[in-house]
Amino acid sequence: MSEDRPTQSDENGRDQRGWFERISQAFSGEPRDRDGLVDMLREAQQRALLDADQLAMIEGALHVSEMQVRDIMIPRSQMVVVRRDAELRELLPPVIESGHSRFPVIGDNRDDVIGILIAKDLLRYFSEDAGKRINMRELMRPALFVPESKRLDVMLKEFRSSRNHLAVVVDEYGGVAGMVTIEDVLEQIVGEIDDEHDIDEDSYILSQREGASIVKALTPIEDFNEHFHTDFSDEEFDTIGGLVAHSFGHLPRRGEQVTVERYRFEVIRADNRRIHLLMVTNVPEEPEMEARDEGRARSARRE
The missing domain is CATH 3.30.465.10 (Uridine Diphospho-n-acetylenolpyruvylglucosamine Reductase; domain 3)
Structure with missing residues (x-):
C-alpha cells in the first residue's frame, strides 16, 4: 500500500496557515516593532497572499501615524483664498480655474481666516435673484484650525468626527501656515487621487x-x-x-x-x-501692430 504524498494544495495550505499564525502572533507580542511587522507583510506579498496595492495601502496606513500635518499641508502662499468683501464676479474666476470645492475666506490678509466658503453655496446666486449682493457672513462655514504638529491619523479622525473636509493649519505663533484637506490625508494611504480636473498621467x-x-x-x-x-x-x-x-x-x-x-x-x-x-x-497680435507690420511690408515691396 503506497503512502499518501502531500499535494501542492496541501503545501500551500500549510504555508498560509503558518503565515496567518505569525500574523496572529503580531498582535500578541511578535513582532515587537513596526519594522518587523512591515517585513512580515512584505513577505506575505512575496508569497502572493497580498498584492502590491494592498501592501502599499497597509504601509501607508502605518506611516500616517508617524507623519504630521506640516509634512503634507499646502503652504500659505499657495492657498487659493477668497476675500470677505468679494463680489460674485470676483469669486467666480478662482472657483472655476482651481476646480476646488472649498476655499478659506480671509479678511484683511491671509493670517485673518474667518471661515470657509463651499463652492456649491454660490449656486443660489445664479437663480432668479442673481443680482442680489452676496452676504459672505451668511454663506461661509466655520473654519477648523489645527496645529502643524497634529499627527495625520488624529487629523483623519477629526475630519470624520467634525464632518469637515478642510482645516487651516496654524504655526506656534498663531499665524496661518497653510491648509490641509481630507483628500491630502487619504492620499498618504491610497496614493494620489485624481479627479475630473486632473490630467491623465499619460497625456501632457x-x-x-x-x-x-x-x-x-x-x-x-x-x-x-x-x-x-x-x-x-x-x-x-x-x-x-x-x-x-x-x-x-x-x-x-x-x-x-x-x-x-x-x-x-x-x-x-x-x-x-x-x-x-x-x-x-x-494671444492674437494687436490690430495696430498688424497694420504697422502690413504697412512696413507694403513699403518694402514698393522699394
Missing part, C-alpha cells in the same frame, strides 16, 4: 476650449511645438516648464503670467520647487 496636454489649454510643465518642448505649431528651441530647455520659468526669471507662484512670443502662460499649479500645470492661451 488637455485642451479645454478654443484658444486655451491646460498643459503639464513637464511637456517636452518638441511635443509642445507639434501640438501648438510653435518653434520654441529645445537646445537650452527640455520642457515647456523650464522655458517658462526662465522667462519669468524666478520660480513663479500660482496666478503669475508671462507672454512668450504669441502665447500667454499662466501658472495654475506650482510648489516651492517647480511648476506643475500651466494654462496656455493664444
Whole structure:
C-alpha cells in the first residue's frame, strides 16, 4: 500500500496557515516593532497572499501615524483664498480655474481666516435673484484650525468626527501656515487621487476650449511645438516648464503670467520647487501692430 504524498494544495495550505499564525502572533507580542511587522507583510506579498496595492495601502496606513500635518499641508502662499468683501464676479474666476470645492475666506490678509466658503453655496446666486449682493457672513462655514504638529491619523479622525473636509493649519505663533484637506490625508494611504480636473498621467496636454489649454510643465518642448505649431528651441530647455520659468526669471507662484512670443502662460499649479500645470492661451497680435507690420511690408515691396 503506497503512502499518501502531500499535494501542492496541501503545501500551500500549510504555508498560509503558518503565515496567518505569525500574523496572529503580531498582535500578541511578535513582532515587537513596526519594522518587523512591515517585513512580515512584505513577505506575505512575496508569497502572493497580498498584492502590491494592498501592501502599499497597509504601509501607508502605518506611516500616517508617524507623519504630521506640516509634512503634507499646502503652504500659505499657495492657498487659493477668497476675500470677505468679494463680489460674485470676483469669486467666480478662482472657483472655476482651481476646480476646488472649498476655499478659506480671509479678511484683511491671509493670517485673518474667518471661515470657509463651499463652492456649491454660490449656486443660489445664479437663480432668479442673481443680482442680489452676496452676504459672505451668511454663506461661509466655520473654519477648523489645527496645529502643524497634529499627527495625520488624529487629523483623519477629526475630519470624520467634525464632518469637515478642510482645516487651516496654524504655526506656534498663531499665524496661518497653510491648509490641509481630507483628500491630502487619504492620499498618504491610497496614493494620489485624481479627479475630473486632473490630467491623465499619460497625456501632457488637455485642451479645454478654443484658444486655451491646460498643459503639464513637464511637456517636452518638441511635443509642445507639434501640438501648438510653435518653434520654441529645445537646445537650452527640455520642457515647456523650464522655458517658462526662465522667462519669468524666478520660480513663479500660482496666478503669475508671462507672454512668450504669441502665447500667454499662466501658472495654475506650482510648489516651492517647480511648476506643475500651466494654462496656455493664444494671444492674437494687436490690430495696430498688424497694420504697422502690413504697412512696413507694403513699403518694402514698393522699394
